[in-house]
Amino acid sequence: MASTTTTPLPRRLPPNVTPEAFQTFISRAQSIVGVENVTVVDPQNPLDDGTYMDNCKAHDMHAVYERDYFVASAVVAPRGVPEVQAIVKLANEFVVPVWPFSAGRNVGYGGTAPRVPGSVGIELGKNMNKILEVNVEGAYALVEPGVTYFSLYDHLVKTGLREHLWIDVPDLGGGSIIGNAVERGVGYTPYGGMGALPEPGNPPGLAAHEQKPNKAWQLFNYGFGPYNDGIFTQSNLGIVVKMGIWLMPNPGGYQAYMITFPRDDDLSAIVDKIRPLRLQMVLQNVPTLRHILLDAAVHNPKSHYTDKNTPLTEADMDEIAAKLNLGRWNFYGAVYGPEPIRAALFEAIKAAFLTIPGSKFYLPEDRKEERGVLHMRSDTLQGIPSLDELKWVDWIPNGGHLFFSPIAKISGADAALQYEVTKRRCREAGFDFIGTFLVGMRDMHHIVCLVFDREDPEQRLRVRWLIRTMVKDCAAQGWGEYRTHLALMDQIANTYNFNDNALMKLNETIKNALDPNGIMAPGKNGVWPATYDKEQWVL
Amino acid sequence: MASTTTTPLPRRLPPNVTPEAFQTFISRAQSIVGVENVTVVDPQNPLDDGTYMDNCKAHDMHAVYERDYFVASAVVAPRGVPEVQAIVKLANEFVVPVWPFSAGRNVGYGGTAPRVPGSVGIELGKNMNKILEVNVEGAYALVEPGVTYFSLYDHLVKTGLREHLWIDVPDLGGGSIIGNAVERGVGYTPYGGMGALPEPGNPPGLAAHEQKPNKAWQLFNYGFGPYNDGIFTQSNLGIVVKMGIWLMPNPGGYQAYMITFPRDDDLSAIVDKIRPLRLQMVLQNVPTLRHILLDAAVHNPKSHYTDKNTPLTEADMDEIAAKLNLGRWNFYGAVYGPEPIRAALFEAIKAAFLTIPGSKFYLPEDRKEERGVLHMRSDTLQGIPSLDELKWVDWIPNGGHLFFSPIAKISGADAALQYEVTKRRCREAGFDFIGTFLVGMRDMHHIVCLVFDREDPEQRLRVRWLIRTMVKDCAAQGWGEYRTHLALMDQIANTYNFNDNALMKLNETIKNALDPNGIMAPGKNGVWPATYDKEQWVL
Ligand SMILES: Cc1cc2nc3c(=O)[nH]c(=O)nc-3n(C[C@H](O)[C@H](O)[C@H](O)COP(=O)(O)OP(=O)(O)OC[C@H]3O[C@@H](n4cnc5c(N)ncnc54)[C@H](O)[C@@H]3O)c2cc1C
Ligand SMILES: Cc1cc2nc3c(=O)[nH]c(=O)nc-3n(C[C@H](O)[C@H](O)[C@H](O)COP(=O)(O)OP(=O)(O)OC[C@H]3O[C@@H](n4cnc5c(N)ncnc54)[C@H](O)[C@@H]3O)c2cc1C
The missing domain is CATH 3.40.462.10 (FAD-linked oxidases, C-terminal domain)
Structure with a gap:
């Protein structure tokens, strides 16, 4: 029987998604981001780990379970904020779980792999990798998800700015500034202790940290009213599309x-x-x-x-x-x-x-x-x-x-x-x-x-x-x-159980309010949306 | 006609609360916190501003509208966390808006006055004013809402610890450490720039930041998963019952x-x-x-x-x-x-x-x-x-x-x-x-x-x-x-309107999820619960 589409079926389908729905989802995704920016995880191809710099995008490079347990059904790489928003809308329409990542070098913590097998990876780093601004006076940079420590450093060297501005870097330079910051990773300069200051630019459909009228939002990131940045770290509430990062002025020795x-x-x-x-x-x-x-x-x-x-x-x-x-x-x-x-x-x-x-x-x-x-x-x-x-x-x-x-x-x-x-x-x-x-x-x-x-x-x-x-x-x-x-993730989240798991109840309440269909990285750090039967998913 | 209660009616009732319901609410509150810890704002008594150190508790000491516009119906002072929880439960039952404050010296920003006339003030500082811990090795203190800069400083001097540990203080010493921190106030030592690090101990019925198993939660406050502390600052999502604050080691000169x-x-x-x-x-x-x-x-x-x-x-x-x-x-x-x-x-x-x-x-x-x-x-x-x-x-x-x-x-x-x-x-x-x-x-x-x-x-x-x-x-x-x-508050919140008021939409979604009856400080910093007709309330 002739199929109307050549989309292969993936190794693993997203939970409760039929093959037909998946194929329609993929062709809709292709029309949003372009065919060249959608990869279905074809069971015909072996799951090749790649290398740190040429990393695999749909499974954990250092798998601790079978390689094809934490595996995506497809990977989609949007080319800008409107496309990120369109993909999230599409995922909501089809109730397909998505798993956003930036450079995807989260090695030792799961790499690019999703928590829920069959999720669609959203690879932000591939096409959204611009350094939007380096502000020398204010000593900060505004970056897209694909900007790595290497690329920002190289930019500073090339433009002669490295003499004025230093970056805080973790042990490996291939990680993304945004990925590391949203995971609350560690760097080693005097700015490492302060942590990066994550600035969820505009998690699509959810929030907006970029501040009008506060044009100094990268210098004073608290704004006015509840300070929400923290809930976009180590969480599954949105997608960070740009971030301001404080650079360290050359200390003079x-x-x-x-x-x-x-x-x-x-x-x-x-x-x-x-x-x-x-x-x-x-x-x-x-x-x-x-x-x-x-x-x-x-x-x-x-x-x-x-x-x-x-x-x-x-x-x-x-x-x-x-x-x-x-x-x-x-x-x-x-x-x-x-x-x-x-x-x-x-x-x-x-x-x-x-x-x-x-x-x-x-x-x-x-x-x-x-x-x-x-x-x-x-x-x-x-x-x-x-x-x-x-x-x-x-x-x-x-x-x-x-x-x-x-x-x-x-x-x-x-x-x-x-x-x-x-x-x-x-x-x-x-x-x-x-x-x-x-x-x-x-x-x-x-x-x-x-x-x-x-x-x-x-x-x-x-x-x-x-x-x-x-x-x-x-x-x-x-x-x-x-x-x-x-x-x-489940086991550790479960140890933070003070006051009858009050922290998890708070996290789940916010999760369900912001993501009622439960499509955004379900299960990340133990936070499961109400649309999942948690007991069934816990590892 | 004989009344079954001697509770006076207040200058202003909470919105949509009948005199009878108010009186029942008050007698229930009295049975929770004790008669001596409930004060109804009797219209017979003039609204006396008091002084900075002996401050009024039910209206704005420095009123910019009429003194009896931003005025509470009553003030209730719980004696511990279980009483805070019981009062919040009661307020939910009667749908009475509450307005928590600590020392109540928020002078220039409204003092102790509530945003919604007739709200019940929750005065945390009166009875919950203990310094729970001063940790010299880790250089932090754990305090209740009533601990002021004066009282913590005096304690450090009396115990001989001031030689080791300094506090970050704002201009006036009568404010509370918690009140200033949750408002993201400013101090002037090297620790001033870092801001206080608010640690919502246990907003009743909502959250728990105190971390089990992380017994070092006051040294590393991020814990695991979404970092929620920020949403309890400048917000109306909960009540902070204790807080860890980093002290500054004596700098040696x-x-x-x-x-x-x-x-x-x-x-x-x-x-x-x-x-x-x-x-x-x-x-x-x-x-x-x-x-x-x-x-x-x-x-x-x-x-x-x-x-x-x-x-x-x-x-x-x-x-x-x-x-x-x-x-x-x-x-x-x-x-x-x-x-x-x-x-x-x-x-x-x-x-x-x-x-x-x-x-x-x-x-x-x-x-x-x-x-x-x-x-x-x-x-x-x-x-x-x-x-x-x-x-x-x-x-x-x-x-x-x-x-x-x-x-x-x-x-x-x-x-x-x-x-x-x-x-x-x-x-x-x-x-x-x-x-x-x-x-x-x-x-x-x-x-x-x-x-x-x-x-x-x-x-x-x-x-x-x-x-x-x-x-x-x-x-x-x-x-x-x-x-x-x-x-x-409304006017300023409205200026932070990037991306079609995305920030306010986020704030409102979280507000409605965590406080479905809209009883917690409605209108604070422009965030109105769905149970209020915002248009009618904006000033
Ligand atoms: C030898 C070695 C040394 C290491 N040293 C360090 C170290 O010193 N410090 C340290 O912190 N880590 C270290 N790591 C761990 C890891 O390599 C780095 O943290 C790395 O920077 C993270 O990868 P990434 O930036 O590519 O993140 P990504 O893989 O892109 O993202 C990590 C996770 O963050 C979330 N995320 C990423 N981007 C977004 C987004 N745009 N929106 C929403 N969510 C998003 C997702 O959940 C994603 O899975 C080390 C690893 C190795 C192998
Ligand atoms: C001359 C002068 C100088 C000043 N200088 C400074 C300064 O240098 N720096 C500065 O920051 N401010 C300054 N202020 C403003 C103000 O006096 C201080 O910020 C003061 O510390 C705040 O009062 P408070 O701590 O008693 O807060 P409170 O009145 O107790 O609380 C303030 C608000 O925080 C919230 N809140 C308080 N406690 C809780 C709780 N437990 N749970 C939930 N929400 C809570 C409530 O919305 C409350 O209305 C100054 C004021 C004056 C008059």
């Missing part, structure tokens, strides 16, 4: 440094030194305290150091540290400002940390390696984006990874306990502990990097057991996670 | 200073000097650039300087400036940190400002007055609360005041134009221009202080014309206000 600490159990003492210095802003930026294996993994795969498949022992790690001339913990920071200010800060920093026996202080030029972690951090901490950190994902063959990111207060006792709990579980699951503490103004994001063989179903099973167990362990200790992978 | 500038038209040059210094955080705190008449008014009433009833001329102001040994504009700042840091900052500050011809730099000890504005600011900028600034309200007899608070970018041209527009309108209305620019990270809150004779109906008329005209003028220039008096 910069110097990165590293302090190494020889013993695994120095952790507690180090963190108790960090707290007062960070509170006083003697530590001006978001410094990191990295476990030896994170640095080791950036340098080489595990096979370079050992033949073992089992978790490394304390002795192994001491050996690696000695070989790399690093500590068991390594602290990376920077000082910003003119020379006298840097000198005063350095004095206080050294006075505090170097009392820890065996600690050593390094500037980049003190290190002999060609490009060691300190050299990389020296770039990152001044807002120069890179891909260096990607290397630790290759710690084991077919390296995939999953982030476990609990929050702790800046306290030696808390850090030591959180390290002990997570390290023990990693070993139990047969994995090496690899991790780092990112120090915010008053908290630490403890980022545990779970590296697993993504071609090995048994390892995927183990890594899932591991993260689910750690979520429970940490909740029992009073620690919650700040962000997570698709697979963990 | 402090020095306030003043720079005076002789000419009215120095404004533009001064502001262009401020911008780069503030962006670089050489200006670490929220400094203020004050018009001569604000300082003059803090020292003496107008009658001290002149017999005129009309606005002062340029010559008059030059004369006053000379007499007080001040500039036409006076800049108040402070440097924070150990001596070498302060010295480096002072060098940069002087190098920038003292190029303006005739400018002069002063430390507090350089000033001969017993307690001049610099001495006052020296307290405020280190978080010592006071009442000094209250004096400018007495510029004219029976001084009442109304704040007009547009936002501008930190730009000489913008500042000069905004000053020109507002000054001209003040003169047209027959008032002196009194104002100050508060410099945030990238914006300026221009606070125009409209002082009028609150016993003179004709002056009240004129001041209303004045502020309504300035709202229009400023909107036409692309400036919006950050906060306002009850009487102006």
Whole structure:
């Protein structure tokens, strides 16, 4: 029987959508954004992970379930705000769930994959990737979703503005400024602690943050009345089509440094030194305290150091540290400002940390390696984006990874306990502990990097057991996670259950009011619209 | 005819509530919070304004309409969270609008008065006034609504903690920490620019920010999923019952200073000097650039300087400036940190400002007055609360005041134009221009202080014309206000009308979802619930 359309059927249809309705939806979408901007996930084609820079768009590059569980039915790439609005209208008409993303490099948290299999991905970054404004006087930029740290940085360099304005960047430069901000990601300059300031330009059909009459809306983003920006972060209430981001004026001087600490159990003492210095802003930026294996993994795969498949022992790690001339913990920071200010800060920093026996202080030029972690951090901490950190994902063959990111207060006792709990579980699951503490103004994001063989179903099973167990362990200790992978969203949301789940009730009430058909990223961070039977969907 | 109750009927009943229903409501409220915590606004008693420290609770102390327009029917003071919840439940049952306030010293923006006449005031500060925690390591406090800047400061002094922890305070110390934070008020230390971080503890029946499992919720307030705190600021979605506030660690050194500038038209040059210094955080705190008449008014009433009833001329102001040994504009700042840091900052500050011809730099000890504005600011900028600034309200007899608070970018041209527009309108209305620019990270809150004779109906008329005209003028220039008096809420909300009033549509949708009976502060900042006929209520 001849079909009126050549649209293939996807691997997975959106829930409760018939093949015919799907095909009509796709042809309507094609007429909105152009045929070349609609890709149906054809079951004939294998689900190829691609690479970080050439990333897959319809599934999780580092799948922890089967690759075709969190998979889109199609990906649509609008060319401007009216097309975004038209696609959202169409999705409402057909009750097709959509999953917006910007650059789609949310690696370790699900990449571009949707929470609900068969959702239609909305790829904002492909065609909407303009830097709309760089304002030197006000030190801000206005960007579209496709603008990455790399592209904004390159623009500043090319236009000669980088001399005046620095960007706050996360570890990898390929992410989008909007994607990272709406997820409340972390950067490492003095502007990292403040977080990016998300400015949902105009979530279609829902809101408008751009402010008339306030033409200074990128300088004073609160406006008047309820301040709504926050509800468009880590949420499923709208699509961010542009965003203002504060840039950091060139501080007039910069110097990165590293302090190494020889013993695994120095952790507690180090963190108790960090707290007062960070509170006083003697530590001006978001410094990191990295476990030896994170640095080791950036340098080489595990096979370079050992033949073992089992978790490394304390002795192994001491050996690696000695070989790399690093500590068991390594602290990376920077000082910003003119020379006298840097000198005063350095004095206080050294006075505090170097009392820890065996600690050593390094500037980049003190290190002999060609490009060691300190050299990389020296770039990152001044807002120069890179891909260096990607290397630790290759710690084991077919390296995939999953982030476990609990929050702790800046306290030696808390850090030591959180390290002990997570390290023990990693070993139990047969994995090496690899991790780092990112120090915010008053908290630490403890980022545990779970590296697993993504071609090995048994390892995927183990890594899932591991993260689910750690979520429970940490909740029992009073620690919650700040962000997570698709697979963990329900479990983690459920730990934020104060006052009979009042927070989730609030989130659901707002969700149902703003998105009555429940089409916008259903299930994101555990928030399910009333149109879904939550019990059935929870993983 | 014998009544079954002795409850008097109020001056104004809540809309659509019968006398009988009101009386039942009151007796039910009495049984919840105790008879002593319910006050009906008896028409037999005059509406006495009280004083700043002994403030009236049911009407606007500085009324711009008739005193009995913005007036409550009763005021209820719960003794704890369960009573707050019970009162909100009762209000829902009787569909009685409520108007929550904390200390009730929101002077210049409406005080304790409700937007809808006849609303029931919920006075949170009377009985819920405990400092629940001061955490020295984490540098934060957890407070109830009745905790004022004075009471928290006194507590820190008494417990010896003030040596470690400073508070960020606004000009007057009698306000509540929660009331000021939820209104997004301004303080002047380095923590002023960051704004207070509101933490709606548990808006009854609506939400819960307190986070389980995140026991570090006061250190990392974002939690997981949509970040909702902002929608409980300048809004009518709930009641804040406790809040965490970040305190500032003693910076290890402090020095306030003043720079005076002789000419009215120095404004533009001064502001262009401020911008780069503030962006670089050489200006670490929220400094203020004050018009001569604000300082003059803090020292003496107008009658001290002149017999005129009309606005002062340029010559008059030059004369006053000379007499007080001040500039036409006076800049108040402070440097924070150990001596070498302060010295480096002072060098940069002087190098920038003292190029303006005739400018002069002063430390507090350089000033001969017993307690001049610099001495006052020296307290405020280190978080010592006071009442000094209250004096400018007495510029004219029976001084009442109304704040007009547009936002501008930190730009000489913008500042000069905004000053020109507002000054001209003040003169047209027959008032002196009194104002100050508060410099945030990238914006300026221009606070125009409209002082009028609150016993003179004709002056009240004129001041209303004045502020309504300035709202229009400023909107036409692309400036919006950050906060306002009850009487102006609709007009100002209406200027934030980008994209066919998308912002208001969002606000209304959320309002109706969270408060379907429309009982919580209806009309606050222009947000009316669907249960009100907005057109009928707009002023
Ligand atoms: C080695 C390594 C190091 C890393 N280091 C860091 C780090 O230092 N800091 C850090 O924060 N992260 C880090 N990550 C995680 C991640 O790579 C980055 O956060 C990355 O920037 C996010 O990808 P993206 O910007 O392309 O987001 P996207 O994938 O485009 O978006 C992420 C999610 O945000 C939402 N979203 C995105 N755009 C929109 C929109 N326009 N409207 C509505 N919702 C939207 C969607 O839910 C989407 O799934 C690291 C990852 C790896 C592999
Ligand atoms: C001379 C002078 C100088 C001033 N200087 C400043 C200044 O420097 N900076 C500044 O910001 N302001 C200033 N003000 C304005 C005002 O006095 C302060 O902001 C004051 O702190 C606010 O009063 P309050 O804290 O008692 O708030 P309240 O009157 O208690 O509350 C204000 C409003 O916030 C809301 N609200 C309060 N508590 C709650 C709650 N628990 N739940 C829900 N909603 C709530 C209500 O809508 C309420 O009407 C000044 C005023 C004067 C007269």
